[in-house]
Amino acid sequence: MRRKRIEEINHKGRKSQRKLVIVSMISLAIIFNSCTAILSTSNSVGSSFSALFGSSQKIENKITDPVRDDARLAVLWVGHATLLIQIDDKIILTDPVFTETIAFISKRLIEPGIEPENLPDIDVTLISHLHADHLSFGSLDMIESKVKELLVPQEGLVYIPNYDFESNELKTWHTWEKDGLKITSVPVLHNGMRYGLDAKWLDKSYTGYVIQYKGITVYFSGDTGYEPGTTIFKETGEKFPNIDLAFLPIAPIHPREYSKGRHTDPSDAVKIMRELNAKKMMPMHFDTFAESYDTLGEAESTMHAVMKRENLTEDEIILFNIGEQKTIIPK
Amino acid sequence: MLKLRNIMLRRILIVYSSILLLTSVLFSQEKIHHGSVTEPDIYPSFMWATAQLIPSPEWVTSADGLRFGMRWQLTPLLYSFGINKKLSPWRYFIVEPLIRQSGSVELFFTPEYLNLEDKLKDKWLFRGGARIYIPLWQRGEYMSASLAVSYYNFNGVNGISYEGGIYLFAGILGFQTTYSPSFTNSEWIFTIRLRYF
Numbered sequence: 001m002r003r004k005r006i007e008e009i010n011h012k013g014r015k016s017q018r019k020l021v022i023v024s025m026i027s028l029a030i031i032f033n034s035c036t037a038i039l040s041t042s043n044s045v046g047s048s049f050s051a052l053f054g055s056s057q058k059i060e061n062k063i064t065d066p067v068r069d070d071a072r073l074a075v076l077w078v079g080h081a082t083l084l085i086q087i088d089d090k091i092i093l094t095d096p097v098f099t100e101t102i103a104f105i106s107k108r109l110i111e112p113g114i115e116p117e118n119l120p121d122i123d124v125t126l127i128s129h130l131h132a133d134h135l136s137f138g139s140l141d142m143i144e145s146k147v148k149e150l151l152v153p154q155e156g157l158v159y160i161p162n163y164d165f166e167s168n169e170l171k172t173w174h175t176w177e178k179d180g181l182k183i184t185s186v187p188v189l190h191n192g193m194r195y196g197l198d199a200k201w202l203d204k205s206y207t208g209y210v211i212q213y214k215g216i217t218v219y220f221s222g223d224t225g226y227e228p229g230t231t232i233f234k235e236t237g238e239k240f241p242n243i244d245l246a247f248l249p250i251a252p253i254h255p256r257e258y259s260k261g262r263h264t265d266p267s268d269a270v271k272i273m274r275e276l277n278a279k280k281m282m283p284m285h286f287d288t289f290a291e292s293y294d295t296l297g298e299a300e301s302t303m304h305a306v307m308k309r310e311n312l313t314e315d316e317i318i319l320f321n322i323g324e325q326k327t328i329i330p331k
Numbered sequence: 332m333l334k335l336r337n338i339m340l341r342r343i344l345i346v347y348s349s350i351l352l353l354t355s356v357l358f359s360q361e362k363i364h365h366g367s368v369t370e371p372d373i374y375p376s377f378m379w380a381t382a383q384l385i386p387s388p389e390w391v392t393s394a395d396g397l398r399f400g401m402r403w404q405l406t407p408l409l410y411s412f413g414i415n416k417k418l419s420p421w422r423y424f425i426v427e428p429l430i431r432q433s434g435s436v437e438l439f440f441t442p443e444y445l446n447l448e449d450k451l452k453d454k455w456l457f458r459g460g461a462r463i464y465i466p467l468w469q470r471g472e473y474m475s476a477s478l479a480v481s482y483y484n485f486n487g488v489n490g491i492s493y494e495g496g497i498y499l500f501a502g503i504l505g506f507q508t509t510y511s512p513s514f515t516n517s518e519w520i521f522t523i524r525l526r527y528f
Binding site: 155 | 367368369371374376378382415416417427428429430433469472473527
């Protein structure tokens with residue numbers, strides 16, 4: 001069923017590639033930066049691009065009440081890096097993107113895993129960095145009434161316009177705390193610009209987060225690369241020795257030479273998981289937007305191959321479908 | 332003709348260098364942290380300066396039909412009412428796209444080349460004015476609009492212009508229409524506004 005859906009989307013994508021090339025040429029992707037859109041200017045568009053003007057793939061039977069009374073830790077994958085995390089009575093939302101496109105350019109392939117109006121009140125919303133596929137003003141407008149507080153990396157407030165909710169910066173290794181919920185900004189390997197030229201002065205505006213509440217510890221990397229020899233993940237693992245679950249990106253895989261140091265593939269993600277000493281890992285940041293050279297399903301199948309090679313079980317690497325909710329730690 | 336062109340080029344170079352020097356001085360301050368807020372450490376770069384040289388093509392009405400022109404734009408001062416209230420709303424010359432398009436008022440200076448006269452030295456219009464940007468979609472990043480009023484000088488003749496604009500892609504691409512009631516035969520200018528920071 002999933003394979004058929006993937007084939008349908010890939011077919012749709014091939015048909016509309018020509019249309020997308022024209023749009024991409026004027027897309028100003030080099031300026032209006034999503035994590036990988038910058039690639040589109042120097043190369044051709046990716047093979048997984050879907051119809052730019054078509055609607056995204058529907059998700060049947062979406063969850064309408066995501067709060068689980070039977071769970072201590074539950075996760076709903078909304079798509080890309082958007083995760084609805086429940087730890088006991090606390091709700092955390094990461095990098096919320098509910099829009100049909102990223103900055104007009106990258107089309108959503110599969111609709112969001114939950115309707116914004118069905119979100120519960122969110123104790124804290126985390127923004128990992130300022131790229132358009134992680135910080136969406138339209139999406140924040142959609143969920144404005146649900147959000148109590150927004151945290152962004154250092155230097156990040158400049159691209160958070162005025163909303164009804166409180167917004168604050170969190171410097172690396174600093175901790176925000178409220179009612180026992182602790183969020184710590186932790187270092188990752190990426191970049192923080194939004195419009196290109198601002199890379200000159202926004203050199204700290206990207207982060208990962210460690211979330212702690214009532215003995216449960218969760219790691220969210222946002223976007224990160226992996227460099228052999230880097231110590232930041234080991235250091236994070238040492239400071240937070242009981243990470244129950246790590247959310248790590250596994251795409252874009254291609255082109256590897258460009259993505260190295262900025263985006264992890266499944267193999268890199270497993271290395272980070274081990275350096276963090278995390279008990280479980282949930283792969284994310286794949287098969288949601290048309291913004292890479294990967295084919296749909298490639299990240300997931302590569303993840304399976306890496307799991308086999310590394311003797312990792314499905315209990316350790318928990319793959320979600322978009323819209324799926326799983327209880328990681330039951331009550 | 333060649334001598335005149337050299338003089339013009341030298342003048343442009345002097346203005347360009349002065350702007351770079353002025354902005355360098357203005358932005359030479361340390362990055363400011365107050366509480367959990369970091370003011371962006373904006374400073375002029377070669378890329379920014381080069382981007383300012385990119386002209387916006389335009390067409391001006393004349394007795395002989397539409398004539399081609401080009402427009403450059405500078406923002407000596409901008410007040411953003413769209414920026415997060417914890418941060419300074421003021422910008423000088425360098426303005427991030429969101430800070431402008433999410434709602435702002437700017438003072439602008441615009442040299443324009445209008446192909447209306449025979450001699451190169453007579454083809455230049457200089458304009459100064461104020462413009463307000465209004466966000467329309469996705470906090471102005473997807474779409475915004477502007478209204479402006481300006482005062483121009485063209486070959487010693489002065490006048491007032493009114494302008495409306497609409498912008499896409501964080502203001503990088505826009506369309507402006509300028510109406511100058513006392514600019515005989517050239518009341519209208521249609522501009523494709525290209526602007527990056």
